[in-house]
Amino acid sequence: LLSQIAPDASLRMILRKPPEERTVNDLDNIYEELIHVKALSHLSSLVKRELASVLLFEAHPYQNTTIFNQGDEGESWYIILKGSVDVSIQGKGIVSTLHEGDDFGKLSLVNKSPRSATIITKENNCHFLRVDKDDFNRILKDVEANTVRLKEHNKDVLILEKIPFNTKNEVDGPSQACYKYSVTIGAPEKILEHLLETRILSKDDDTNDTFVEDFLLTHIVFLPVVKLCPMLISYFKIMDNSKNFNFDACMSNKRRVVAFVKEWCGIAKDAFYEDYIITQFLQELLNSLRIDSRIHSCLKEEVKVVESIVESDPYSDSKENKKVKFLWRKGSRDVAEKLRKPIRPLDETIFKVYCADHTYTTLKVSMDTPASKIIALAAEKLSLKNDNGLALCEVRSNGEKTLFKENDVSITSSLSINGRLFLSPTEHLDALTILIEQEGPIKGTWQLLEMYGSKELAYVLTLHDWELFNAVHPYELIYQVFGRHKFNKITANLDLFMRRFNEVQFWVCSELCLCSNLGKRVTLLRKFIKLALHCKEYQNLNSFFAIIMGLSNVAVSRLSLTWEKLPNKFKKMFSDFEQAMDPSRNHRRYRFLVEQLQPPIIPFMPLLLKDMTFTHEGNKTFFNGLVNFEKMRLISNTIRTMRKCRSAQLEIPIPQNMKYFQEIKEYITSLRVIDNQRTLTQLSLILEPRRA
Numbered sequence: 281l282l283s284q285i286a287p288d289a290s291l292r293m294i295l296r297k298p299p300e301e302r303t304v305n306d307l308d309n310i311y312e313e314l315i316h317v318k319a320l321s322h323l324s325s326l327v328k329r330e331l332a333s334v335l336l337f338e339a340h341p342y343q344n345t346t347i348f349n350q351g352d353e354g355e356s357w358y359i360i361l362k363g364s365v366d367v368s369i370q371g372k373g374i375v376s377t378l379h380e381g382d383d384f385g386k387l388s389l390v391n392k393s394p395r396s397a398t399i400i401t402k403e404n405n406c407h408f409l410r411v412d413k414d415d416f417n418r419i420l421k422d423v424e425a426n427t428v429r430l431k432e433h434n435k436d437v438l439i440l441e442k443i444p445f446n447t448k449n450e451v452d453g454p455s456q457a458c459y460k461y462s463v464t465i466g467a468p469e470k471i472l473e474h475l476l477e478t479r480i481l482s483k484d485d486d487t488n489d490t491f492v493e494d495f496l497l498t499h500i501v502f503l504p505v506v507k508l509c510p511m512l513i514s515y516f517k518i519m520d521n522s523k524n525f526n527f528d529a530c531m532s533n534k535r536r537v538v539a540f541v542k543e544w545c546g547i548a549k550d551a552f553y554e555d556y557i558i559t560q561f562l563q564e565l566l567n568s569l570r571i572d573s574r575i576h577s578c579l580k581e582e583v584k585v586v587e588s589i590v591e592s593d594p595y596s597d598s599k600e601n602k603k604v605k606f607l608w609r610k611g612s613r614d615v616a617e618k619l620r621k622p623i624r625p626l627d628e629t630i631f632k633v634y635c636a637d638h639t640y641t642t643l644k645v646s647m648d649t650p651a652s653k654i655i656a657l658a659a660e661k662l663s664l665k666n667d668n669g670l671a672l673c674e675v676r677s678n679g680e681k682t683l684f685k686e687n688d689v690s691i692t693s694s695l696s697i698n699g700r701l702f703l704s705p706t707e708h709l710d711a712l713t714i715l716i717e718q719e720g721p722i723k724g725t726w727q728l729l730e731m732y733g734s735k736e737l738a739y740v741l742t743l744h745d746w747e748l749f750n751a752v753h754p755y756e757l758i759y760q761v762f763g764r765h766k767f768n769k770i771t772a773n774l775d776l777f778m779r780r781f782n783e784v785q786f787w788v789c790s791e792l793c794l795c796s797n798l799g800k801r802v803t804l805l806r807k808f809i810k811l812a813l814h815c816k817e818y819q820n821l822n823s824f825f826a827i828i829m830g831l832s833n834v835a836v837s838r839l840s841l842t843w844e845k846l847p848n849k850f851k852k853m854f855s856d857f858e859q860a861m862d863p864s865r866n867h868r869r870y871r872f873l874v875e876q877l878q879p880p881i882i883p884f885m886p887l888l889l890k891d892m893t894f895t896h897e898g899n900k901t902f903f904n905g906l907v908n909f910e911k912m913r914l915i916s917n918t919i920r921t922m923r924k925c926r927s928a929q930l931e932i933p934i935p936q937n938m939k940y941f942q943e944i945k946e947y948i949t950s951l952r953v954i955d956n957q958r959t960l961t962q963l964s965l966i967l968e969p970r971r972a
């Protein structure tokens with residue numbers, strides 16, 4: 281009988297039957313039909329058969345019928361059999377139209393979030409297939425398409441992919457697979473919207489959903505604060521004058537913005553309060569909230585939250601420490617002495633700028649002063665004419681020159697160990713020669729080192745490294761890797777920590793090359809190997825690697841007379857250490873070593889930077905204006921490694937019978953080294969000439 285009616289109508293008849301009344305034949309008929317539905321094409325035949333027994337038919341005779349509203353709880357998933365619907369979003373209006381074969385309403389079911397849009401029929405006689413929440417969860421949740429594309433005005437604005445996640449209080453044990461849609465690619469604004477609506481104030485306790493953290497650690501790359509702040513304000517106010525004002529939805533929007541700002545402040549820390557745009561935004565938000573809370577007393581808590589964020593500003597005028605002075609001269613002593621707190625953009629740095637004839641002037645400027653301004657200041661003090669163009673450059677101890685660009689900042693921190701700043705007419709740069717002092721010391725300090733114990737040295741070295749490491753802000757890694765000039769922010773703390781690595785490396789090398797007595801040299805070599813051992817025990821992997829690299833430098837490794845006299849025990853120890861540095865299979869040994877350790881750890885910083893650079897160079901940041909959020913996740917992973925390393929405070933016991941603490945500290949924080957490889961090799965050749 282059925283076959284005599286038009287196929288559509290017959291199917292409708294079957295679908296109108298309550299599921300429990302459908303016959304085997306009915307189910308076959310539905311199944312046959314489902315094979316042709318675009319929205320289901322990715323599903324297996326088994327799943328389609330299961331769907332056949334639960335799908336419901338829903339028809340709407342008139343256009344402009346609301347199927348559900350943005351902000352509602354998600355109850356069902358829909359497939360359009362006939363007709364079309366508009367997707368409408370608060371503050372944007374209609375962003376998209378969906379047609380026959382398209383589906384909608386899946387996001388809120390999978391993410392357990394409110395409806396992200398309102399759906400309205402666009403024509404009379406719209407027919408849908410509907411799957412209700414429980415059936416959806418049972419049959420589809422785990423097999424649902426891996427990718428969801430959201431479009432606005434026919435352009436992709438968000439591409440989501442399914443990721444597994446865990447909840448904290450999992451009763452059914454870990455075997456139960458749970459999924460959530462997470463952003464892989466998207467327009468910055470849409471990513472923010474999605475984050476606010478699905479992750480902020482959401483109920484489930486997802487332990488490995490890092491979306492919020494990923495966003496907050498990396499937004500500076502794709503959504504700078506100048507754009508982010510206005511977006512937050514407009515999201516905060518979007519419902520205020522809406523035609524169909526919905527009280528709950530309006531309050532939720534405001535609460536989400538406040539909760540977001542709280543998380544933001546917690547993750548960005550110093551960088552949050554340092555930014556003038558953010559402090560202004562906070563004031564604006566607080567003012568709006570105060571006005572709102574007079575009408576809606578339920579917002580009182582939110583006012584308190586924002587007030588306490590504003591009050592925690594360490595740089596607010598009342599606290600008056602916006603400028604923390606610190607000195608900076610040729611060596612690193614002055615810096616280290618004052619380095620209790622991270623260096624900030626307004627902190628002052630004192631340094632010398634030299635001319636070709638080695639006369640100089642001393643300048644005092646803030647860290648964020650651009651090269652162009654330093655050139656102007658120095659030119660005036662040195663009475664140099666700026667007509668034909670003056671250039672600021674670093675001359676390294678090996679004579680290499682690096683020019684600074686006009687808007688470069690953080691200049692003094694970026695210098696190499698024995699590098700100095702020179703100002704010169706652009707056409708005479710070639711004539712610049714190094715200062716005597718840049719060559720480094722001519723005498724070693726083996727006598728001092730003989731006096732200091734290796735454990736004591738390692739202890740003080742580690743305290744110092746820990747301070748430097750802790751001052752590094754995660755954003756500094758991003759500035760460095762994505763290009764400092766794009767952000768106009770200082771990277772002084774990262775620079776200092778990276779420079780420390782080189783300093784320790786060249787220190788080991790210099791001391792050995794400056795020790796002319798063979799017997800003393802062997803003792804010194806032993807001392808450095810022991811020092812490496814203690815650094816490793818203190819989980820100071822940065823200095824551990826620096827020492828091993830210093831010992832592996834050709835100027836040292838070629839000293840065969842010295843190495844021959846080293847007791848076997850030390851030879852063995854050194855070769856074990858060298859293996860830990862084996863770069864093969866992407867530094868597998870080192871990574872394995874780190875995995876075994878519990879924080880606090882001082883990581884091998886150059887490798888962290890290398891990982892991030894690798895991610896950056898291997899992945900595009902944007903595709904057609906959409907952010908490649910997968911890349912942001914990878915960048916965040918590296919930052920998470922760094923954050924994990926310092927997630928516990930360094931509390932190593934002071935070595936027993938610690939002697940010379942102050943002296944060692946003085947020594948360790950003002951190492952004098954030769955950083956010119958040629959000089960080191962020459963010294964080495966004098967110590968132990970090449971054998972014929």
Ligand code: CMP
Pocket residue numbers: 354367375376383384385386387388389394395396397398430431432437
């Ligand atoms: P859900 O959030 O459950 O409810 C609204 C649905 O609209 C959403 O799932 C998507 O399936 C669909 N949709 C289509 N385009 C968009 C868009 N640009 N933004 C948000 N939702 C969209």
